[in-house]
Amino acid sequence: MLVSTAMTSSRVVVIGSGPCGSMAAWQLVQSGVPVTMLESGSKRPEGLLLRALGRNIYRKKPDGNFGSDCATHRASGDPKTKWYYDLSLGGLSNHWTGAVPRFAPEDFTEGRRLHEAYEWPVTYDELVPYYERTERLMGIVASGHDVPNLPGGYADDRRELPDDWQRVADTAASMGQGLTTLPIADGPRNLVAPRGTAFNSYTSLVEPLLGSAMFSLKQGAHALRLEWSGAKRRVTGVVYRDAADGLEHRLEGDAFIVAGGPLQTTRLLFDSVSSDFPQGLGNSRDVLGRYLHDHPREWWVLEVKKPMSRLSPSIYLTRRAYDDAEPLFATSWTLGAPNTREKLMSFTPFKATEFGVQVFGTMIPTRDTRVTLIPGSQDESGSSLLDIAIRFDGPSMQNLEAAQGRLLELMDAAGVPSTIQPVPPDQVTPGSAVHYGGTARMHRSPEYGVIDGHSRLFDASNVIVADAASFTTGAEKNPTLTAMALAARACERLAGDLRSGQA
Numbered sequence: 001m002l003v004s005t006a007m008t009s010s011r012v013v014v015i016g017s018g019p020c021g022s023m024a025a026w027q028l029v030q031s032g033v034p035v036t037m038l039e040s041g042s043k044r045p046e047g048l049l050l051r052a053l054g055r056n057i058y059r060k061k062p063d064g065n066f067g068s069d070c071a072t073h074r075a076s077g078d079p080k081t082k083w084y085y086d087l088s089l090g091g092l093s094n095h096w097t098g099a100v101p102r103f104a105p106e107d108f109t110e111g112r113r114l115h116e117a118y119e120w121p122v123t124y125d126e127l128v129p130y131y132e133r134t135e136r137l138m139g140i141v142a143s144g145h146d147v148p149n150l151p152g153g154y155a156d157d158r159r160e161l162p163d164d165w166q167r168v169a170d171t172a173a174s175m176g177q178g179l180t181t182l183p184i185a186d187g188p189r190n191l192v193a194p195r196g197t198a199f200n201s202y203t204s205l206v207e208p209l210l211g212s213a214m215f216s217l218k219q220g221a222h223a224l225r226l227e228w229s230g231a232k233r234r235v236t237g238v239v240y241r242d243a244a245d246g247l248e249h250r251l252e253g254d255a256f257i258v259a260g261g262p263l264q265t266t267r268l269l270f271d272s273v274s275s276d277f278p279q280g281l282g283n284s285r286d287v288l289g290r291y292l293h294d295h296p297r298e299w300w301v302l303e304v305k306k307p308m309s310r311l312s313p314s315i316y317l318t319r320r321a322y323d324d325a326e327p328l329f330a331t332s333w334t335l336g337a338p339n340t341r342e343k344l345m346s347f348t349p350f351k352a353t354e355f356g357v358q359v360f361g362t363m364i365p366t367r368d369t370r371v372t373l374i375p376g377s378q379d380e381s382g383s384s385l386l387d388i389a390i391r392f393d394g395p396s397m398q399n400l401e402a403a404q405g406r407l408l409e410l411m412d413a414a415g416v417p418s419t420i421q422p423v424p425p426d427q428v429t430p431g432s433a434v435h436y437g438g439t440a441r442m443h444r445s446p447e448y449g450v451i452d453g454h455s456r457l458f459d460a461s462n463v464i465v466a467d468a469a470s471f472t473t474g475a476e477k478n479p480t481l482t483a484m485a486l487a488a489r490a491c492e493r494l495a496g497d498l499r500s501g502q503a
């Protein structure tokens with residue numbers, strides 16, 4: 001049975017309360033547009049975070065019972081492919097680290113050296129106001145300075161590198177790279193929070209909206225498909241399953257923001273079939289699901305021969321200069337404490353000889369790295385199961401492995417000879433970075449993209465993709481801040497279009 005609810009006051013439906021859906025809802029309400037948010041989960045953020053004098057003293061994240069190795073998908077590329085998601089209020093922001101580097105201007109353009117398919121339809125300058133708007137909501141600790149290949153953003157709490165690391169930063173700059181405080185959404189210097197992360201999109205953005213007459217939240221409402229009206233040439237409703245009664249309901253709206261996380265968003269679009277779009281909404285040119293990308297990720301320990309200051313917060317070494325690298329190949333390095341004991345020792349003035357290093361590499365997304373639906377399948381929520389076809393190829397792995405030598409070269413040049421401890425094996429698995437993107441990508445041309453430069457489906461301009469499914473390419477930087485900024489930009493434009501009757 002399908003229960004139908006016409007929109008009375010709310011005009012835009014936002015699907016998902018993770019960082020991207022929450023930012024979209026926040027922007028729409030700020031712009032005077034009523035919003036109904038559908039969220040599959042109903043579990044509130046859990047955990048405990050104690051922070052004093054600008055350092056996390058204790059952090060208990062919610063149970064690691066999120067995502068899956070294979071129950072919700074088939075891996076037809078690398079068999080170890082993982083897909084993490086959390087159908088909860090706040091989504092994966094219940095678990096995340098909170099690293100929020102901006103993309104650099106070149107990240108939006110360098111792909112064109114390879115092919116026009118890899119150039120974004122939006123520039124860094126166009127995104128700057130939305131980066132800053134987002135950063136002001138996140139409680140960011142950072143240096144705030146520009147360094148090579150990483151623009152400095154807005155920071156509530158500005159932190160400089162320790163002096164000995166600043167000398168390494170000077171050498172890095174002479175090699176075309178930046179070394180700076182990792183921009184991180186760590187919140188105020190002192191904090192006691194009943195959740196695992198300082199910034200949680202539900203508590204930070206959605207909860208404050210609950211008091212507004214412009215906003216309503218339906219929890220336990222899992223969106224199953226968008227409904228296309230051939231007569232009106234637009235999407236007119238969304239069908240969702242309500243956990244409270246187990247029934248399918250239909251909600252109407254003037255526009256729909258899809259922000260379920262990159263792969264959830266993609267399967268919702270695939271599941272939204274109609275006679276006009278038999279292969280899924282947004283898929284009239286067979287681009288939906290393609291160009292999947294992720295960050296090959298590796299962690300190892302750098303051992304320095306002479307003790308260096310402990311790092312809290314962590315620090316970030318930016319990618320090599322764009323002109324020195326093959327297009328779309330880059331790595332970033334995050335250096336911090338390698339274990340809990342070292343984290344505790346960072347409260348003392350003593351120096352350390354071991355630092356944990358997390359490296360994110362890149363891959364070139366192609367039409368063959370993709371997700372598709374498994375025909376006739378269904379999970380417990382009523383959505384189709386996904387086949388994920390991704391594998392890190394030779395050039396991606398070589399790029400990742402070269403990161404070890406590059407860091408040693410830098411440390412040596414800076415007068416801090418170092419070695420790398422044996423690297424833990426079998427780490428590099430698609431999905432383990434939790435940075436999938438690209439499967440409903442933005443592009444100037446529908447030949448290469450599912451959405452336009454304002455994140456609207458080419459097939460249905462009143463539907464916006466507001467998460468990292470929208471990414472044209474996957475720079476080596478953590479994706480969430482950029483995805484949120486794109487969501488804010490798209491929603492501000494949508495609000496204007498709704499006011500002028502153009503949406």
Ligand SMILES: Cc1cc2nc3c(=O)[nH]c(=O)nc-3n(C[C@H](O)[C@H](O)[C@H](O)COP(=O)(O)OP(=O)(O)OC[C@H]3O[C@@H](n4cnc5c(N)ncnc54)[C@H](O)[C@@H]3O)c2cc1C
Pocket residue numbers: 015016017018019020021022038039040041084085086087088089090091092093095096097098099100221222223224259260261262264265268433434435466467468478479480481483
């Ligand atoms: C341990 C860990 C550390 C991380 N660290 C970082 C980091 O430092 N920096 C960074 O940039 N990123 C990091 N990430 C990734 C980051 O958490 C995600 O990029 C981010 O949460 C994505 O936001 P989102 O809104 O697109 O999706 P999600 O956070 O996945 O939220 C999606 C929401 O939509 C809901 N939903 C999904 N499908 C439906 C549906 N059909 N109907 C209704 N609701 C639906 C879900 O319940 C969820 O609430 C980390 C992730 C993990 C797991």
